[in-house]
Amino acid sequence: MSASEQELFQRLSDAVVEMDEDESVAVANEVVERGIDAYRAIEQGLSAGMERAGQLFDEEEYFIPELLMCSDAMYAGMDVLKPHLRSDDVAEKRKVVIGVVEGDTHDIGKNLVKIMLETSGFAVTDLGRDIPPARFVETAKEIGADIIALSTLMTTTMEGMGAVVRQLSEEGIRDRFKVIVGGGPISQGFADRIGADGYAVNAADAIRLARALVAPAEAAA
Amino acid sequence: MSLSPKERLLDTLAKKKVDRPPVICTGGMMNAAVVDVMTRTGHTLPEGHFRSNLMAELATDVNHDTGFENFGIPFCMTVEAEVLGSEIDFGTLACEPKIAREPFASNAQVQFRTIDRMLESGRIRQVAEAALLLSRSNPDVPVIGSITGPVSTAASIVDPMTFLKELHKKREDSHRVLDYVSEFLISFARLLVDGGASAICIGDPTATGEILGPRLFQEYAVTYLNKVIDGIHATGVPVLVHICGEMKAVKPSIPKLHSDAISTDAFVNLKLLKEEYPQLTTMGNLSTFLLELGDPDKVSRHTAGLVRDGIDIISPACGLSTASAVGNIQAMTQTVKDGGRGW
Structure with missing residues (x-):
């Protein structure tokens, strides 16, 4: 060079x-x-x-x-x-569906995570804000997503994250997607409780988490 | 001789010695109209956001059922943005209203409305009337008028991503909008004071150290919070300010706020903050997760800890979940009223 x-x-x-x-x-x-x-x-x-x-x-x-x-x-x-x-040059990218859960319109955090994911080579489908659980699931199926990323700032809407995980389980497709959660009131404990695959405390952490979750299986083996 | 709740709060804010800390929940961002209370009384949201008598009744229910020693109105943070032009989603019984759409793509596009006309529109008069109803029916209980802070209000009318960038890129536009918003907030707060509010609480969740960083916090948040605070002080009532999130990055700015009390999120150690800045009147900061997910025993224990630490005003740390059990809230308020004893 x-x-x-x-x-x-x-x-x-x-x-x-x-x-x-x-x-x-x-x-x-x-x-x-x-x-x-x-x-x-x-x-x-x-x-x-x-x-x-x-x-x-x-x-x-x-x-x-x-x-x-x-x-x-x-x-x-x-x-x-x-x-x-x-x-x-255009390699097949890992796909992420991202959005703010239903009932909430605060999207600064979600937008940051989206930007950082795109920078890190993920293809991101951004559903926007105030998104019902079913839309996350539908879109994830449609585009063959690897990761579903859910964000909220409000305690009153946290439960929507659990609803996404439940719907995936009910449809028997839970293991096809990794679900990650984040936002002001969210914690690792909450992520565990609803059965999410991971929690990230900020945008930089979300990238580390996403990379780890889609890394080839040797880490898990 | 025991103090009335209003005397106790105002004395505390005036740094006078009191028998025990007041235990309050200010309304607005700290809305205590939980589902438990509304289902018992039938005075419900979202209807209560629109009608002064229902707003006053619900505030009275909250005061009665929870034991908080104040009336806190309104029950949302959208009254201001609505009359400044935003589209509001008024939410449901359990979910608070929020901004559905910000009308302006950038600060430069903000249309400046006349303040007097804004004060006649939206829900402004309803909130002021509710203050009047409450202050007349219960002169011993302080009415706290809650307003949304200038940075959050501005970021509720201008696309928030653009707004944040323009704090750097287009400072003049940003200052002009924040100044306009602050003037309006002062007028709104004065209307609430005219209605009998004993104190005003400002919640400004976009104005945090985590979002803005120290430099922009000082340049914008401190400047315009102080402008609003000074404008309210001119009417003779004290002002409480709530700062969301982690405060590390902006701690040196906190004593520069002109407010009479400073409230913080749960993970800020108020005892240490007070040791560092003894001039501050501290308010807070019982974890709202604990209030939602814990049990009364644990709530009492943590509340007693705050009383022991010498926190001046006991209050939930940040936005209270509407799913919080009223029994947990009662455990909190009763513990403070018992002087934090028993633990």
Whole structure:
């Protein structure tokens, strides 16, 4: 790899960390003009930057507004690079259905998890907010999801998460999906009680959890 | 000589010595109209969100059944956003109202309405009238008017993701909207005070350290909370502020708030907070999970712990689940009234 290529990837990564949409677009355009591999630019530039941003979030250097702006910079560069991906670059991605459970419309946390999952190479179907349990199940079946991710901020709506797990069991398809839960009032204890596969305390943790759950079986063996 | 609940709360907020801490639940974000109470009395939500007499009756039921030493109205956090233009989903008996849709895509698009006209629309007058009914029927019990804080209100009328980003990117627009929202909140709170509210509580769940981080918390949350607090103080009533979530990142900002008491989430150690900042009047913070899922014994034990720690006002930590058993809440209030004895 030429030094200048590496340099461009670094600039992409920095543009994301520094929340600079214009720079991200400019560098992405340069990547395209110079015929540099778009896939590697995404991987080693934009995604790497988002990973650093996630790290800063974990360390409480960055908070939600900063992380959202980083992701805007990442998506802006991504929009430029995506049309230049070769078809063999597009590997089969693990699929996630995500949404805020019925009765609740607070979706900041869900949106963060979605962004971080996409950055980490998951294909995410976002149902939005105030979603009845059956819709999660239907969509998961429809797209062949690996993970169903449920979020809520309200104690009054937590039970909707249990309803999703129950419906999966009733339909005899519980083992086809991993169910993960998160949000203000949720805890590991609650996740265990409703029979979810995992609980994540924040967006960064959700990525670790999702990766672990879809990792090849050797870990479990 | 024993103090009336109103005297005890106001004395506590004025840092005077009292016989024991008051035990309250402020309404708004801390709505105590649990399903148990509503099924017993038949005064139900969502109807109670709309009619002043029903709101007052339900607040009276809550005071009677739970033992909380105040009336807390309204029972939701959507009164403000509704008149500022948001679409509201009024919820059900067990599920509180919430914002169905924020009308403005960005701060720049916010249409500024006239405050006087807003005060005549939505449920504003109903809440003020409920305050009046309650303060007249029970002059010894403090009416606490609960309002939604400026950051949360702004993030209820502007798309919240854009709103958060614009705190960085478009500071002028953000300040303009927060200033407008704060002016409106002051006017709303004053109406509640005119109706006889003894204190105002501000819950601002979007203005947390976890969401904003220390810099934006100081620049926006502290600035506009203080603006609203100062505006309410001008009417002569005290102001309580509830800060949600983990407070570590913003702790140094907390003593800068002009409020008369500070309430926190359950996992904040109020005793340590008070040791660090002795000037604070602390309020809280019995776990609402415990209130929903625990049993009366455990609730009593934890409540007694808060009393022993010298917490100035005992209250549920954050939003109370409407499924919380009234027996658990009674265990909490009775323990405080017994002076935290028996444990």
